[in-house]
Amino acid sequence: MTADGFAPWLREQPSLSGSAPPLDLEALPADPAELFVAWMREAADAGVPEPHTATLSTVDAHGLPDARTLILKDVGRRGWAVAGPRSSAKAAQLATNPAAALTFWWQPVVRGVRVRGPVVEAPAAESAADLAQRSAAARHGIAPGEWVRWWIAADRVEFWQGAPDRRHTRVVYERAGDGWARTVLPA
Ligand SMILES: Cc1cc2nc3c(=O)[nH]c(=O)nc-3n(C[C@H](O)[C@H](O)[C@H](O)COP(=O)(O)O)c2cc1C
Numbered sequence: 001m002t003a004d005g006f007a008p009w010l011r012e013q014p015s016l017s018g019s020a021p022p023l024d025l026e027a028l029p030a031d032p033a034e035l036f037v038a039w040m041r042e043a044a045d046a047g048v049p050e051p052h053t054a055t056l057s058t059v060d061a062h063g064l065p066d067a068r069t070l071i072l073k074d075v076g077r078r079g080w081a082v083a084g085p086r087s088s089a090k091a092a093q094l095a096t097n098p099a100a101a102l103t104f105w106w107q108p109v110v111r112g113v114r115v116r117g118p119v120v121e122a123p124a125a126e127s128a129a130d131l132a133q134r135s136a137a138a139r140h141g142i143a144p145g146e147w148v149r150w151w152i153a154a155d156r157v158e159f160w161q162g163a164p165d166r167r168h169t170r171v172v173y174e175r176a177g178d179g180w181a182r183t184v185l186p187a
Pocket of ligand 1: 053066067068069070071072083084085088089090091
C-alpha cells in the first residue's frame with residue numbers, strides 16, 4: 001500500500017470521540033500545576049495508559065524545532081520535570097536554547113495540555129537521584145553526570161477540553177509577577 005489515496009481513510013478516522021469529565025470554570029485553582037495534577041489523575045482514572053508520556057519540543061542551534069516523546073518526572077513549584085542523557089540532541093538543544101514546550105493528549109477525556117517556558121537544569125544531586133530511581137535496565141551504561149533532569153519553568157500553560165458539539169474550552173494560565181493570570185478562551 002502506498003500513501004496515495006490515504007486522505008479519505010484519514011477523514012474516516014474518529015477524532016475527539018472521548019468524553020470529558022465535568023469542568024467547573026468557576027472553581028479553577030490559582031496554580032496551573034494543581035489543575036494539571038487533577039487532570040492527569042482524571043485521565044488515569046479514565047484508563048489512559050501511561051498518562052505521564054508527553055512530547056518535549058525544543059529548538060536547535062539553527063532555530064529549527066525538534067520534538068520527541070518522553071516521560072514526565074515531577075510537577076510542582078519549579079515547573080514540569082523531564083530527564084534524559086547529556087549526550088542527546090535534546091541536551092545540546094537545551095544548552096543552546098534553554099526553553100521548551102511539553103504537550104500532553106489524553107484521548108478518552110478529550111483533554112490536552114500545553115506547557116511552555118524557560119528550562120533550568122536541576123542540581124547534579126537531583127539528576128543523580130533521578131537516574132538512581134530508574135530501573136536497572138534503564139540505568140545500564142549511564143553514569144551519574146551523563147543523566148540530566150531539567151525543569152521547564154512554565155510561563156504559559158494551556159488546558160484544552162474538547163466537546164462533541166465543537167464548543168471546546170481553553171483555559172490559559174500566564175505568569176504574572178509571583179502568581180498567574182487566568183483566561184478562559186473560546187477554543
Ligand atoms: C514512551 C516513551 C518514553 C520515553 N521516555 C524518554 C525519557 O524519559 N527520556 C529520554 O531521554 N528519552 C525518552 N524516550 C526516547 C525519546 O523519545 C528520544 O528517542 C530520545 O530521547 C532521543 O531524543 P533526542 O535525540 O531528540 O534527544 C522515550 C520514548 C518513548 C516512545
